[in-house]
Amino acid sequence: MTVESWIPAGPALLFCPADRPERYLKALDRADMVILDLEDAVAPSNKQAARDALVGNPVHPDRVIVRINAAGTDDHELDLAAVSETQYRLVMQAKTEDPAQISAHGLPTIALIETPMGAMRTEEIVAAPNCVGLMWGAEDLIAGLGGSSSRFGDGEPDAGQYRDLPRYVRARVRLAAGxxxxxxxxxxxADIDDTAGLAAEVRDAVALGYSATACIHPSQAPHIREAYAPSPERVEWARQVLDGAAAHDGGVFALDGEMVDGPIIAQARATLARAGERPTD
Incomplete structure (x- = not known):
């Protein structure tokens, strides 16, 4: 794995408590990758049991991310020691606030931006040599600000939607990664039963060029995959765009009355990539 080339194995990334090894294979069966969680999903009293389970119940490493506890905690060093006893080498580091916190161990790392300081230093963190990607989290972010909710509540305009500050961090993470x-x-x-809200949110993530979406329940994975998959009509449009680009040597041309230039061609390539096709230049 190289920092420059890592992409998720698919769009649905499912969290699984590391202290529940009987769920590891089930999670891999339902999602594209599993995030074996040593942090929030595990009670403090079960942290060591989770590390023991991680080491003692290996699954295929290519589809596994291990979420480790934040730098500066006792569990962080213990988590790294446990990971070193496995074949897993891709970690997600909770509450990343400084590039030095991930460069210290050198493992390929998805930096989780979920604190006010982490949000303010996003651009520095993503530039760390071993940072392969960014994820963001709303609830820890709002808790760190002394707030009460990341989303508008029932009866408010835009109920269920992110408030402005989480939307800002979401956009900042996407821009920095890009x-x-x-x-x-x-x-x-977080609302497992809100499949319509999940689908809408994932469609927006796709439109912004997000690579994947994390989830906390297996039932959410199919909705994520469906929203990331382009429609047959969109795939056919992308093929026509790339065929036209080849015929016009990459120059500007018209397709169905609309101008096609470099950015549109790039969008077509991204569409085919999401459809599992390898576009040719």
Missing amino acids: AYQKAAIDAIH
Whole structure:
């Protein structure tokens, strides 16, 4: 794995508590990648049991991310020691606030931006040599600000939607990842039963060029995959765009009355990539 080339194995990334090893294979069966969680999903009293389970129940490493606890905590060093006893080498570091916190261990790392300081230093963090991508989290961010909710509540305009500050951090994470050509993973949708809200949020993530979306329940994975997959009509449009680009040697041309130039061609390539096709230049 190289920092420049890592992309998720698919768009649905499912969190699984590391202290529940009986769920590891089930999670891999339902999602594209599994995030074996040593942090929030594990009670403090079960942290060591989670590390033991991580080491003692190996699954294929290519589809595994290990979320480790924040730098500066006792669990952080213990987590790194446990990871070193496995074949897993891709970690997600909770509450990243400084590039030195991930460069210290050198493992390929998805930096989780979920604190006010982490949000303010996003551009520095993504530039760390071993940062392969960014993910953001809304609830820890709001808690760190002394707030009460990341989303508008029932009865408010835009109920269920992110408030402005989380939207700002979400956009900042996407921009920073894009600027450094690294993967961007969108935050979880905590309301498991709100499949319509999840689908709408994922469609927006796709429109912004997010690489994947994390989830907390297996039932959410199919909705994520469906929203990331382009429609047959969109795939056919992308093929026509690239065929036209080849015929016009990459220059500007018209397709169905609309001008096609460099940015549109890039969007067509991205569409085919999401459809599992390898576009040719």
